Amino acid sequence: MASACVYEEKTLIHELTQGLQLAESLRVNLHSPETREFLIQKILSIYDNALLVLQSGVYAGQPREPESSVSFRSPGSEEFEFDRPFSGQQGQNVTSKKRKGSMTLEDHVIICSGNRLEDNIDDGYNWRKYGQKDILGAKFPRSYYKCSYCNSQKCFAKKQVQRKDEDSTVFDIAYKGKHTCILGVQSASPPLSPSPQNHEITPTFHQLSPPNPGEMLSNLRANLRVNTSDLGGYTDTVPSSFSFPSTSSGLMEDHHQFHFPNHCDDELWQVYSQAVISPATPESNFFTEWGSPPSLDFPANLEPLISPATTPESNFYNSLRVYSPPFISPATSESNIFTEWGSSSSLDLLTGPADVDSDFEFMNSLF
């Protein structure tokens, strides 16, 4: 734990230092709306990351008591279990005294979705709603979803979606169980470049091994689509759906945050998505071996820049930042940014505005 704390401290310092630099850049670039917005988002993300590190308790040396539904556990903790179907549907926890359905295998995601409806939150999997419940003390009901392939493929992945009281544009999504379906994964990741391992989530502890970065981004590429059909109206329903692997594995509880700046109200072709995933387990040091950015086969119009976002010595998490020019070939009418990651990765993804080449170069220079 001591060494972990050192790493976390370095991560914090790195993040905050970067935030400082970005704030400085912001001051210099106040005149450029796009750059300004980008920098603000980056700074906010950095603060989010830093807070997550602090809140996780590992930095402070003492595990945080799980607050409400967000908690972090390591593979070594007792509550870490594998390959147990979610909920009491089968097998009903013989030993656990916990409330039915309160299994700890969860990924928690907080989504700032602008004005999107929860229906529009597309994480790449196919879900069927099977219940809705008013929760005591919550302003909005909680929706319960299960994988559409729960019957045909015995896939017991589930998720709960709850709109936040404080901010109705924010959804707290709890993923439980893991996808064992093939179709679900395939639909989530259309195989542009077929790679069998991309379409299967192996329900074993091996999921904690680092994903192949190239693979990861290949999936990302395969699912980068820009919605062109819904952008016509300056409506408040921004069509920037996104995807994330629902349950990286269900092996640990992670806390991810997604921010969806709602810019389409103002600028038609500006599609801006940013995802920040911050694994919380101190053991997430699987990616530290990424010495250099993976070689990627991105189409010319995507040409992302990839860089390790944290210092190599940081084992708390690593991020991969992907910047892509704004006009990702709109082959389909959906925006679907999908990534696949292990439990301990972090991925920043940003699709920039259309006419900001100079800003883009500037952003590139930041990393």
Next chain:
DNA sequence: AGTATTTGACCGCC
């Protein structure tokens, strides 16, 4: 007609 969603009832944990 087949599929998805809604919603009241039920179950089990606390």
Next chain:
DNA sequence: GGCGGTCAAATACT
């Protein structure tokens, strides 16, 4: 007994 999670019949949608 209260509450959260799930089931399943009814309903809506395609």
